[in-house]
Amino acid sequence: MSNSYVFYQGKIVKEEEVKISIRCKAFNYGLGCFEGIRAYWDEETNQLYAFRLREHYERLLQSCKALNINIPYTVEELCDWTLKLLRKNEFKTTVYIRPVAFKGSDHLFPTLYDDDNRILIYCHPMGNFAGKDAFRVCISSWRRISDNMIPARTKPTGGYLNSALASLEALQNGYDEAILLTDSGYVCEGPGENIFIYKNGKLITPPPSDNILEGITRDTVMTLAREELGMEVVQRSITRTELYSAEEAFFSGTAMEVTPIVEIDNRKVGDGKPGEVCKKIKEIFFNITTGKNPKYAHFCTPVY
Ligand SMILES: Cc1ncc(COP(=O)(O)O)c(C=O)c1O
Known part of the structure; x- marks a missing residue:
């Protein structure tokens, strides 16, 4: 999916343009939180519907609050960026949306007391994830x-x-x-x-x-x-x-x-x-x- 567009730090950019350090705390210590959202494609109406988008971003911001990850966006703004991102990628299939909020600092100490807070959102097509009926x-x-x-x-x-x-x-x-x-x-x-x-x-x-x-x-x-x-x-x-x-x-x-x-x-x-x-x-x-x-x-x- 490297030719897809993602949201990173306030902009929609090509996925390959996002560079995150190997020293990043989110990678080294798991200092982040995320969401998983679906947007369902409907063949009949030629429309993509983001499912309970608002509730997912409310939960993301609650997660951020608990973990001291301070993201400068409201629920409405995050919903808005997500819709823009889906449009930019021109998806015409059911899609999984993955926002991740994390500590981006390279500093060695595994603390959440740190003000390098970042957010990215990426998406990929997803049908039946379970792969089985039961x-x-x-x-x-x-x-x-x-x-x-x-x-x-x-x-x-x-x-x-x-x-x-x-x-x-x-x-x-x-x-x-x-x-x-x-x-x-x-x-x-x-x-x-x-x-x-x-x-x-x-x-x-x-x-x-x-x-x-x-x-x-x-x-x-x-x-x-x-x-x-x-x-x-x-x-x-x-x-x-x-x-x-x-x-x-x-x-x-x-x-x-x-x-x-x-x-x-x-x-x-x-x-x-x-x-x-x-x-x-x-x-x-x-x-x-x-x-x-x-x-x-x-x-x-x-x-x-
Ligand atoms: C541990 C855990 N429990 C439950 C769920 C189901 O939550 P939701 O229905 O909001 O996707 C998820 C998925 O997000 C999960 O990771």
């Missing part, structure tokens, strides 16, 4: 980092080492993805996804106090389940064995979208096939991402 997962032997170690409400670049270790273990052992437990042993989330289970007519998902990232897709799924399916949604701690006895389980996330989990630790979830609730939510979800449902049109910002 996942076989395992419980990771790695525990999720807790909020008093690395703030769980942020998307900190350095914190993703924890995610990467869990994914590595899962893939090396022949699974598609991992589920991380909290330090207290409750179900937390996937390496880059929130988790839901369905049981006895209720959709259940771990609460923010269990160190999850408060996913924007998670929020969308909860809204759709309540509003469109009239379902009760409960945020409460989930134990490991509840996963084994769930009727359905699925992941939610910007990259992963809504992906059913059909096996956990070699035990079938329900009958081992994607569940009906998950299928319905997935269908409604994809219908709203391209502005088709006027009730949720406010989630979709047209790019062109």
Whole structure:
């Protein structure tokens, strides 16, 4: 993608023009935070829709605040630059947008007390990231980092080492993805996804106090389940064995979208096939991402 345009420090430039030092703190110590946003291409209307753009930049600025990364842009300005960037790249396909705010200094000391704050935004085309219609997962032997170690409400670049270790273990052992437990042993989330289970007519998902990232897709799924399916949604701690006895389980996330989990630790979830609730939510979800449902049109910002 080196011929693509990116946003860097207040300007849209060619990606190859961005030079970041090998000594940069973000590279050496992971002193940064990021977002993952999708813009969905709709063939029928010839339009690209940025999905819940505002909420993603609100979360980025909250992450920046927690990490003392002072970015001189408002949510509105960041949304605006993103739309300009998408237009400049003339995307006519579904795209993943990656803003990264970071400490750019070359100074050796790994501190966030530093005023070299930078932001870049790059994009790339992205279809079905999961690459599969359903996942076989395992419980990771790695525990999720807790909020008093690395703030769980942020998307900190350095914190993703924890995610990467869990994914590595899962893939090396022949699974598609991992589920991380909290330090207290409750179900937390996937390496880059929130988790839901369905049981006895209720959709259940771990609460923010269990160190999850408060996913924007998670929020969308909860809204759709309540509003469109009239379902009760409960945020409460989930134990490991509840996963084994769930009727359905699925992941939610910007990259992963809504992906059913059909096996956990070699035990079938329900009958081992994607569940009906998950299928319905997935269908409604994809219908709203391209502005088709006027009730949720406010989630979709047209790019062109
Ligand atoms: C650790 C983690 N949990 C959950 C999510 C899902 O969040 P969202 O739906 O906002 O993409 C992500 C992805 O951003 C993540 O990295």
